[in-house]
Amino acid sequence: MSNFFTPGKSTASLRRVRPTDRDFILDASRVFEKFGPYVEIINGWLTDPWIEVMVLETDGTKTGFIFLGPLFPSYFRATVDVMAIYVRPEARGKGLAKRMLRWAEARALAAGYLTLRAHVGCENEPALSLFKSTGFKVIKKIENYYPSGLAAYELRKRLLKENE
Structure with missing residues (x-):
């Protein structure tokens, strides 16, 4: 468990x-849901042994989550995805999603990955801002990326070890 403290x-x-x-x-x-049948998709991810799921609690209340994966064995260690990230609306703007992304970076590095990737709906400005503010770069736009037919941006962040 990782604790985050916000002074005061x-x-x-x-x-x-x-x-x-x-x-x-x-x-x-x-x-x-506007991206496709993600309740069903995420339900499947919850049982996938290659995907790590972390839950964010604030003062004992479930506030958010992050899905990272698939975390395959060492010979597949180039890129790992932030598959989903969520913070309850009333808890947004407090840096909690950024802290979950920092956890994802540390976890990916510890597993030997070189790059963190995310796909974000082109119209999802808050998520785009979040990822860009943490060092992700837009690589390309992918038309019809989501099951609903909506487009997404592919974003990547090269992970650096402390001595790089």
Whole structure:
């Protein structure tokens, strides 16, 4: 578990997903429905052994989550994806998503990956701003990327070890 402290405010922690988190995650995943059947897709990801899921809690309340994967064995270690990231609307703007992305970077580096990748809907300005503010670069636009037919930007961030 990773703890995040906001001076004078709440305490947030990031922990591994538990079976009791499924309802929270699937309910929150409805925000992704315009991109396709993501409640069903994310439900499948929850049981995928190659995907790591972390849940964000703020003062004991489930506030967000991040999906990272697939984390394959060492010979596939070039790029790993931030597959989904979510923070409840009332908790946004406090740096919590940035902290989850920092966890994803550290986890990917620890597993030997060189690049972190994300796909973001072209109209999703808040998510684009989040990823860009943490060092991700837009690589290309992909038409019809999502099952719904919407386009996405592919973003990447090269991961650097402390001595690079």
